[in-house]
Amino acid sequence: MGLVLSYMDDFSVTTSSPSYCSNSRTLQGVFGRLRAIAHARHINFSVPKTELIHWRTPVQRDHPSTSRPRPVALDGQLFHPSPKLRWRGYWFVPNLASSAHFSRRLTLSQAAFAAVRRLSSYGSEVSPHLCHRLAFSLLFPILCYCAALSVPSRGLLSKMEVHWRQVQWWVSNCFLATPTPILSAKACLPPLSVLLPHKSRMADLRLVCSPPQNNPASASLCRSFPCLLKFRAPDSDRSLSTSLAPNVMPLNWKTPPPSPPTRTHLSVNAMAYLTLTLLRGLSFAPLLNSPLLPDLPPLPPDNVMKAAYSSLKPKVSLLMLEDWRLEHPSPPYYSFPFSLSPHPFIGLGKFITGRIHQMRAQKSYLATHPSWLSPDASRLCPLCGKGQEPFSHAILRCPAKAAARSCHLQGLTSVGPDAPLWSSVSLLSSLAAYIEATATNYPPDMCPSQPPSPTSIMFPPLPGGLLSSSPPRPV
Numbered sequence: 427m428g429l430v431l432s433y434m435d436d437f438s439v440t441t442s443s444p445s446y447c448s449n450s451r452t453l454q455g456v457f458g459r460l461r462a463i464a465h466a467r468h469i470n471f472s473v474p475k476t477e478l479i480h481w482r483t484p485v486q487r488d489h490p491s492t493s494r495p496r497p498v499a500l501d502g503q504l505f506h507p508s509p510k511l512r513w514r515g516y517w518f519v520p521n522l523a524s525s526a527h528f529s530r531r532l533t534l535s536q537a538a539f540a541a542v543r544r545l546s547s548y549g550s551e552v553s554p555h556l557c558h559r560l561a562f563s564l565l566f567p568i569l570c571y572c573a574a575l576s577v578p579s580r581g582l583l584s585k586m587e588v589h590w591r592q593v594q595w596w597v598s599n600c601f602l603a604t605p606t607p608i609l610s611a612k613a614c615l616p617p618l619s620v621l622l623p624h625k626s627r628m629a630d631l632r633l634v635c636s637p638p639q640n641n642p643a644s645a646s647l648c649r650s651f652p653c654l655l656k657f658r659a660p661d662s663d664r665s666l667s668t669s670l671a672p673n674v675m676p677l678n679w680k681t682p683p684p685s686p687p688t689r690t691h692l693s694v695n696a697m698a699y700l701t702l703t704l705l706r707g708l709s710f711a712p713l714l715n716s717p718l719l720p721d722l723p724p725l726p727p728d729n730v731m732k733a734a735y736s737s738l739k740p741k742v743s744l745l746m747l748e749d750w751r752l753e754h755p756s757p758p759y760y761s762f763p764f765s766l767s768p769h770p771f772i773g774l775g776k777f778i779t780g781r782i783h784q785m786r787a788q789k790s791y792l793a794t795h796p797s798w799l800s801p802d803a804s805r806l807c808p809l810c811g812k813g814q815e816p817f818s819h820a821i822l823r824c825p826a827k828a829a830a831r832s833c834h835l836q837g838l839t840s841v842g843p844d845a846p847l848w849s850s851v852s853l854l855s856s857l858a859a860y861i862e863a864t865a866t867n868y869p870p871d872m873c874p875s876q877p878p879s880p881t882s883i884m885f886p887p888l889p890g891g892l893l894s895s896s897p898p899r900p901v
Contacts (some may be wrong), residue, residue: 430456431642433514437471446480450496453478457500473501477511482520516572528578532586535569539589543596546776554772554779557597561615565593573622574629583618590618599780601789603797607756612783614768616750624746630697631704631742634711635735646694648679652710703745704738712738759788762843771854778858781867785817791867792820817841820866821857827864834860 431438437460441452464471478498497506510519510526517527542560546552569586578586591606594613598604610617616624638645638657645659677683679695680702691699705711712734743766750764772779784790789797793815796803807815809826821841822831834856838847847853865872 429642430460436514438513446496449480450498453498454500457498473503476500476505478505478507479511479518480507480520481522516576523579524576525579525582527572527576528582528586531569531571532582532589535565536589538568539565539593539596546596551776553774554597554599554776555768557776558614558768558772561593561597561613566621570618570622570625574625577622587618590615598783599776600783600787601797604787604789605757605760607754608760608787608789610750610754611756611760611762611764612787614765616746616764616766617754620746620750620753623749624742626697627700627704627742627745628739630700631735631738632714633694634698634701634705635714637713637715640715643694647698648695651679651698652705652708654710654713704741708734762786770849770851771857774854774858778861781861782857785820785867788817791869792816794819821860827860827866830860830863834863
C-alpha cells in the first residue's frame with residue numbers, strides 16, 4: 427500500500443505498515459512500478475537525489491531494536507533514513523514536529539528584513555505604503571510558508587511574534603513604547619496569532635472547494651461532506667491518515683471537538699470543520715475549476731461557482747477581524763478601528779506619516795503623551811501654556827498655531843475616528859502641510875523655539891490616492 431504525490435518533477439511515495447522492514451520492501455516495489463511507467467514514456471529518474479525518512483509518533487522516542495529503520499535499495503544504491511529532509515520547501519523530521527521548519531523560516535525572514543529595511547529608515551526614503559506591501563508580499567510569505575497546514579510551537583511562535591513586531595515598528599514608525607495592539611492596528615498588520623488561523627481558513631476553503639479528482643486531500647474528505655462530486659479516495663489510500671490510537675475515535679466533521687479532547691477529528695475532517703461557519707446556509711460547497719474535469723454531470727456554470735467562492739472569502743476576512751478585536755483588544759483610550767487596508771495617509775512621506783501615527787496612538791512627543799523616561803513632565807502645551815496638549819489641541823485649538831491653521835486647515839473641526847479627515851486626500855495633504863509648517867510632534871532637537879511662519883506650499887496628491895510631502899519652501 428503506497429500513496430504517491432507529485433509536484434512537477436518531484437515525487438513523494440509514502441507507505442505504512444507495522445514494521446520498517448515491510449515499509450522498505452513496499453517502497454522498493456512502488457519505485458519499480460513507477461520506473462516501469464516512466465521508462466515506457468522515455469523518462470528517467472535521478473535516483474542519487476533520493477532521500478528516505480521513517481515517520482514515528484511522538485510516543486515512539488526510541489526505535490525498538492526489532493524495528494530499527496532500514497535503508498532502501500534502488501538501482502543498486504542504498505539510501506539510509508535521514509534525521510530531517512526538505513521537500514517542496516518544508517523541512518520534515520521523523521516525529522513531524524514543526525519546529526525544524528519554522529525556525530528556518532524565521533531565519534530566512536529575518537535575513538530578508540535586514541535587507542529591505544535598508545531601503546527605508548525610520549524617517550525617510552521608501553513610503554510606508556510600499557513598506558506595508560513589502561511586509562505582506564515578501565516578509566510574511568517567507569515567515570509563514572506552510573503555516574496553512576502546520577502550526578508552530580508556542581515558544582517558536584513567540585519568537586516569530588517578536589520579529590513581526592519589528593516589522594510593524596518599521597512600517598508604522600511608531601514609538602517602541604506603543605502598546606502591541608495599537609502597534610498592529612497602526613501598521614495594519616494583524617498579529618501572527620490572528621494571521622495564521624486566517625491562513626488556515628483560506629487553505630481549508632480551497633480544500634473543500636477543490637474537485638476531489640484533482641486534489642488528493644479533497645478526495646480524502648468524508649463521504650457525507652456536501653460536495654457536488656461524490657468521488658472519494660479508496661479506503662486503502664485514506665487509511666494512511668486514519669490510523670488512530672485505540673482510545674481515540676474520529677468525530678463527524680460537523681461535530682465540535684470536545685473539551686477536554688478525549689476524542690478528536692481526523693486531520694482532513696478537522697480542516698472541513700473550520701469551514702462549517704462559512705458554508706452555513708449553503709447546500710453544497712462551490713466547486714472551483716470544474717471545466718478542468720471531463721465527463722462531469724451537469725453542474726452550474728463556472729462563473730456562478732467562482733462568484734459563490736468569491737463571496738465566501740470576505741467572510742474569512744471578517745472572522746479574522748473579529749478574532750483580532752477579541753484576542754488583542756486595544757486600550758480604552760484608543761478608539762480608531764482596526765483595518766486590514768492601509769490607512770490613506772500612509773502615502774505621505776514616512777516622517778510625516780510617523781508623526782500622525784504617533785499622535786493617534788497617544789505615544790508621541792506631545793506634552794500630554796509623556797514617555798516612561800519622564801512621567802512627571804508638565805503636560806501643558808509648550809507653545810501656548812493654556813492647556814494640555816493632546817492630539818486635538820495640537821491640531822485644532824492651540825492659539826500659537828492659529829495663523830498656520832487658518833492657512834491650511836480651514837473647515838477642519840475634528841480629528842476623531844469618524845472625522846472626514848481620514849478619508850479625504852485633500853484634507854490629509856493639508857494636514858501634512860500644517861504639521862510641517864508648525865513642526866507639530868517633531869523631535870525636540872528639530873523643534874524651533876518659536877512656531878515658524880505658515881508660508882509653505884501644499885503638494886498635490888499623487889495618482890492612486892497616495893500623498894507626497896516634502897520640507898516646506900518659502901513662497
